[in-house]
Amino acid sequence: MDHVVWDDSMSVGVGILDTDHKRLLEMFNGLLKTGVSTKSKDDLIPLIEGLRDYTNVHFRREEAFMERHGFPDLETHKAAHRYFVDEVEKLAGELNGDHTMMLRIDLILLLKEWLIEHIQTTDKQYQPYLASEDAASAG
Numbered sequence: 001m002d003h004v005v006w007d008d009s010m011s012v013g014v015g016i017l018d019t020d021h022k023r024l025l026e027m028f029n030g031l032l033k034t035g036v037s038t039k040s041k042d043d044l045i046p047l048i049e050g051l052r053d054y055t056n057v058h059f060r061r062e063e064a065f066m067e068r069h070g071f072p073d074l075e076t077h078k079a080a081h082r083y084f085v086d087e088v089e090k091l092a093g094e095l096n097g098d099h100t101m102m103l104r105i106d107l108i109l110l111l112k113e114w115l116i117e118h119i120q121t122t123d124k125q126y127q128p129y130l131a132s133e134d135a136a137s138a139g
């Protein structure tokens, strides 16, 4: 599986949220690389925990932006975030057991299919509502 590179087509039009997304993709790429190569789950756990923590910070930031700008689908979007947090939490919790190879694959697929898809499509939906934000924060 190839790593994913952020490009302008993924921009949501708000600098700080784009920066978050770039960071999350970097974390995904790091996890992909280590997840495939390492034999030790000790190498994997800090990466997963780092991703989980950063995702939480980012989702809270994104939700605050959407709330401030009256994004109408806020609750649906929040539910999508919660689903992802729960899934990562579940997989991270299972890392201490056996079957870590399967977990790695599950985790990488979750990240690839959910997180990247989410950034590329779902996050785009709030872009028009937040359009005034970057001009305001840049000025």
Ligand SMILES: [Fe+2]
Residues within 6 Å of the ligand: 062, 077, 081, 118, 122, 123
């Ligand atoms: Fe989002």
